[in-house]
Amino acid sequence: MTSHTPARFCFELQIKPELLDEYIARHTPVWPEMLAEIAAAGRRNYSLFLAEGGRLVGYYETDDDVAAQAYLAQSEVAARWEAEMGKFFVDLAGRPDQAATPLTEIFNLHDQLAAAGDAPTEEGTAS
Known part of the structure; x- marks a missing residue:
């Protein structure tokens, strides 16, 4: 049986210090329609x-990030959310979901274990 590993993405943004509390409050919880x-x-x-x-620092997994970005770029809900979130960030040109600085993954335990033939299975034992 082959397993598909989704692509992992990580990014960073800088929140204006004076708006930290409000930013946190806006994410507890996020609008249900934005989560959807x-x-x-x-x-x-x-x-x-x-x-x-x-x-x-943000992290997510997806099978097709180009498609995910395109979907969100066309979403009216995402456009409203990102318009409200834009005020929280320092030196941001564009929508936060599309202007964040991507981070490069340099290590992943699962990938290196798999390459060594020691990747744990879903049951938690080595294969």
């Missing part, structure tokens, strides 16, 4: 992490 659009775009396992000073 993210899922419909094909993004999974989506998380945002906040570091000291307002550094925001």
Whole structure:
């Protein structure tokens, strides 16, 4: 049996320090219709992490990021959400979901274990 590993994407943005509390409040919770659009775009396992000073790091997985980006670019709900979120970020040209700085993955445990023939299976044991 072959398994498909989705592509992983990570990005960062800088939140204006004076707006951190409001930014957090806007994400607890995110609009239900925006959550549905993210899922419909094909993004999974989506998380945002906040570091000291307002550094925001996001992560998600998808099978086709070009299609996911295109879907969200055409979404009226996403356009409204991103228009509201734009004010929170430092030096951002464009919509936050399309202007974030991508980060390059340099290590992934699962991938390296798989390459070594030691990747854990879904049951948690090595294959």
